[in-house]
Structure formats: structure tokens, C-alpha cells
């Protein structure tokens with residue numbers, strides 16, 4: 359149910375794992391909702407704890423495959439695994455935030471099983487506090503990172519100007 363909060367997590371992750379493209383980080387945080395919209399007519403569960411773990415592991419495996427295909431050098435295997443692990447964790451972070459926010463709780467297994475959750479979104483204040491409380495710090499971390507990168511680039515351009 360949270361929306362901005364998921365993007366906040368994705369934005370903040372860019373600061374710590376700059377080698378992963380931002381679009382991949384943002385999409386990863388929303389994979390469970392994308393699956394939810396695809397499977398809504400088929401009644402396929404996407405937001406239960408069990409299925410969230412399955413989707414996260416699948417996202418990790420798919421990322422391992424894609425990164426291995428793209429970077430064929432053997433030396434990059436650990437790097438590919440590392441990136442895939444972050445993508446898998448981001449997909450799972452969606453469940454964690456929905457667990458905190460979703461008013462009715464989320465099922466442990468499939469649609470009819472026991473539900474768990476903190477239901478922060480049951481009140482508009484809780485919803486607002488959670489969305490803003492996660493999105494704004496995430497955005498701040500991202501903007502701080504972008505400014506740092508720009509500064510490094512300006513210094514690099516300047517020193518190469520002096521060299522030439």
C-alpha cells in the first residue's frame with residue numbers, strides 16, 4: 359500500500375550501490391505491485407510472505423542470469439552475485455513496507471491464510487507519516503549523492519583541462 363516509501367528505499371540504495379542503474383533499483387522496489395496488477399485477474403498471490411520470498415529469489419536469479427550474460431568476464435562473477443543480492447533484497451523490501459503499512463495485514467502463505475501486519479495505513483496520519491518519513495530521507499540521501507558525484511566530475515574536468 360505505501361507508494362512513495364518504496365521509491366524512498368530505491369533512491370537511498372543508489373547512494374550505496376552506484377553501479378546499479380536507478381531504474382533497476384526503483385522497479386525492484388515495485389516488482390510485487392507490478393505482479394499484483396498482472397495476476398489480479400488470475401488470483402495469483404503476490405503479497406503473501408511466502409510468495410514475496412519466492413519472487414525475491416526469482417528476481418535475484420534473473421538478475422544473476424542477465425548480469426552474467428551482459429558481463430561475460432569470469433572475474434565479475436562476485437560482482438554480479440552482489441548486485442543480484444541487492445535486487446532480491448529490494449524486491450523483498452516491498453513486502454516489509456507493505457507489512458508495516460497494509461491496513462488488513464498480509465497473508466503468511468496464500469490468499470486465505472493467517473494475515474500479519476502493523477496496519478500503519480489504517481489512519482491517514484500513519485499513512486502520511488510513513489510515506490513522508492521514508493520517502494524524504496531517501497530522496498535526501500539520493501540528492502546528496504548526486505551533488506557529490508557532480509562535484510567529483512567538475513574537479514575531474516578541471517584537472518584534465520589543466521593537463522591538456
Ligand SMILES: [Zn+2]
Nearest residue numbers: 359390391456
Ligand atoms: Zn504492495
